[in-house]
Amino acid sequence: MADAAIVSAELDRFRLASTGRVSPAFGTAHIRRALVAMGDPQDRIPAAIHITGTNGKGSTGAFIRAMAEAAGLRVHVFTSPHLVRVNERIRIAGQLxxxxxxxxxxxxxxxxxxxxTYFEALTAAAFCLFAHHRADISIIEVGAGGATDATNVMMKPAACVVTPISRDHEALFGISGVAAIARLKAGIFREDAPAIIADQPAIALGVLREEARxxxxxxxxxxxxxxxxxxxxxxxYEGQRLTVRAPWLGLRGRHQAQNAGAACATLEAMGDKRITPAAMAAGLREVSWPARLQKLAPGPLAKDRDVWIDAAHNPGGAATLANAIRASRSEGMRTAxxxxxxGVKDVDGVLGELTPVVDEIVICPLPDSGGQEGGVGADPRHIAGVAQTLGAKVSVADDLMQAVGLAAARAASVYICGSVYLCGDALRLNGEQID
Structure with a gap:
């Protein structure tokens, strides 16, 4: 059996053995017991930066990694979900x-x-691998929430980061409202570990300040x-001691300034003198992070079309994407x-942000997640009904390939969005890999 098939088989064992348990809402007791059996690797990983938030976690981590690597440091990264291969979740000293x-x-x-669970097993695997391999920094992204997430077992992180908070995953945790979400995410804070807080709604900021104290x-x-x-x-970027200037950011979108700023503040707080403003500027320019306003390369799906993918899947992410579409549209240019x-996502909220900035919405079934965490896709007929209620011109396709063909025939720019899994399917169909 090929190694990739063995990985899939190993993960299938965890998935089948934990049917009915949802790790983000379950708490950390189960994974703590498992990590004790593994020798508590989470206590031996290098300089852990723990990142939570609703949107921008991956981009913020990507900025941190790029700046640290530009300074010559070795960086481990644990992130989720993956787009094409599960290996994307665990990066050891820069390599998948x-x-x-x-x-x-x-x-x-x-x-x-x-x-x-599937996620707990991969989290434990990341901790074991990071403890075994030498590095200077470890970037650990929360799966969902914060306090009860499987990653929240590190007692002495080097820093904790909270990216912008908005409403998402409320049903999963049995909570409602931004204040409750902020309190859940603040559960990663630790004594003496700097808490870097990006721009937040006022109600979330008040909760984060209180929980940090x-x-x-x-x-x-x-x-x-x-x-x-x-x-x-x-x-x-203007910090307490550092000023960093970059002629551009490697990630598209005006919203990325806030993610880049949080990344700069994190590295400044950690105080590693090897990470100079010049290295930080270089990393900010060179950073890459897939499925965030990413233009597809020419391939079976994109061909000669202007096709973009973006992982926006909640109202906050959709608002950010809508702003980017609005800023990039020239007069008379049709966009789809x-x-x-x-199905568990806020379909009305997401489409409410996107409908005003596009000429047409083409709906397709959500592809299988390949065993990843996540619920079943919303019924395309339900999505179509919501979009039509919002005044959108709507078409329904049998699959992603057909959907892109329909959209590209009627619009100059096509944006694939709504789900990380949909973006991953787009990369697969277009023959693109993450390295």
């Missing part, structure tokens, strides 16, 4: 984990533990302790979105 090594560590975890975490807050802004196309979304 190899199939054979991932299969071996998953087999070892299976032998020593019991009942871990309770935890004994010093706060570094956007607009107070650090600032990020645009000067034309140039990005400027190809759309699918999980």
């Amino acid at each position: 984990v190899e199939d054979g090594e991932l299969a071996d560590v998953l087999a070892d975890i299976w032998r020593r533990t019991e009942g871990l 309770t935890a004994g975490a010093p706060v570094l807050e956007a607009g107070d302790d650090w600032r990020a802004r645009w000067e034309g196309e140039a990005f400027v 979105i190809v759309f699918a979304i999980q």
